[in-house]
Amino acid sequence: MTKRVLLVGAGGIGSPAALVLAQAYATGTCPPFEIVAADDDVVERSNLHRQILFSDRDVGTDKLDALVRAVADRAPGLRVVPYRGRLLPDTAIDLVRDVDVVLDATDNFASRFLGADAANIVGRPIVHSASVRWHATVLASAAGGRPCYRCLFEDLPEGPAPDCATAGVVGPVCGVAGALAAELTLRILRGDESGFGWVYTYDGRRDSLRRVPLRARATCELCGALASDRIVRLEAGRYAGDACQD
Amino acid sequence: METIVRIPTPLRTLTQGADEVAAVGATVADVIADLESKYPGIKDRLCDEKGVRKFINIFVGDEDIRFLEGLKTELKNGDRISIVPAIAGG
Numbered sequence: 001m002t003k004r005v006l007l008v009g010a011g012g013i014g015s016p017a018a019l020v021l022a023q024a025y026a027t028g029t030c031p032p033f034e035i036v037a038a039d040d041d042v043v044e045r046s047n048l049h050r051q052i053l054f055s056d057r058d059v060g061t062d063k064l065d066a067l068v069r070a071v072a073d074r075a076p077g078l079r080v081v082p083y084r085g086r087l088l089p090d091t092a093i094d095l096v097r098d099v100d101v102v103l104d105a106t107d108n109f110a111s112r113f114l115g116a117d118a119a120n121i122v123g124r125p126i127v128h129s130a131s132v133r134w135h136a137t138v139l140a141s142a143a144g145g146r147p148c149y150r151c152l153f154e155d156l157p158e159g160p161a162p163d164c165a166t167a168g169v170v171g172p173v174c175g176v177a178g179a180l181a182a183e184l185t186l187r188i189l190r191g192d193e194s195g196f197g198w199v200y201t202y203d204g205r206r207d208s209l210r211r212v213p214l215r216a217r218a219t220c221e222l223c224g225a226l227a228s229d230r231i232v233r234l235e236a237g238r239y240a241g242d243a244c245q246d
Numbered sequence: 247m248e249t250i251v252r253i254p255t256p257l258r259t260l261t262q263g264a265d266e267v268a269a270v271g272a273t274v275a276d277v278i279a280d281l282e283s284k285y286p287g288i289k290d291r292l293c294d295e296k297g298v299r300k301f302i303n304i305f306v307g308d309e310d311i312r313f314l315e316g317l318k319t320e321l322k323n324g325d326r327i328s329i330v331p332a333i334a335g336g
Contacts, residue, residue: 154300
């Protein structure tokens with residue numbers, strides 16, 4: 001049966017991740033799959049340095065249209081289902097339930113925590129990948145977590161937090177983050193669990209990739225056995241605040 | 247005891263761009279206090295009144311200090327501290 005990957009975000013991380021997925025499909029190095037791609041933006045020239053799936057001809061066009069074209073060029077036969085929108089509290093559960101694995105390539109904390117929560121609630125594995133300036137963080141969480149994203153980062157930052165718009169981002173660092181996230185996603189599609197339980201950090205200035213064990217927190221609100229108040233539904237208020245502004 | 251602390255990109259504005267800095271202390275809390283004396287403002291980015299902030303992780307070697315003794319985690323010669331903040335860009 002064809003598996004489905006939900007790619008959330010077709011930007012600096014989603015773009016290289018889609019390239020890796022397309023190449024894996026084209027070369028037959030993974031089981032058959034299709035991509036559900038979610039984004040609501042257009043291609044901008046100022047982002048082309050990191051959105052390497054796109055080119056000059058795509059500037060001003062819908063990212064999803066450009067993504068479908070670019071993937072078709074590289075991997076004929078790989079079906080891409082566009083979803084024009086963001087992950088939102090009232091849509092996330094249905095979107096995630098309909099796929100086998102989620103690749104979180106979003107650009108804001110709200111979507112990142114929302115994706116983690118939705119994936120855990122419906123029992124889907126999720127790969128999170130983020131990048132700011134020279135720094136990237138990638139981790140994969142199994143269905144059911146233990147550990148999960150909230151085991152590492154308990155809750156959204158208070159106040160404004162740096163993102164690509166305010167702090168900048170280095171294109172090749174996004175490339176590493178996207179490629180690594182795609183590789184972890186492909187492992188999950190192959191039934192390989194070796195990517196779970198680690199957090200990868202990449203420092204582009206030192207060209208240093210580190211992997212340290214990620215442990216399940218017993219009091220994790222999302223997957224902890226001893227959590228006093230488990231997250232079992234998506235409440236919009238949980239994903240609001242200064243740090244969620246895109 | 248001197249410890250090397252890896253500073254993640256979002257905090258390097260406080261360390262004049264340094265990606266690694268030396269600090270002294272017998273525990274993680276001592277090291278953070280020493281960092282604060284050299285780089286004012288860094289403690290507030292790492293800790294609140296309850297301890298390490300929820301969106302910050304501090305590792306001694308490969309171990310998250312939440313699974314050790316938290317800020318009271320004692321340091322040994324040669325230990326290296328890494329700070330892993332939540333980041334959201336993509």
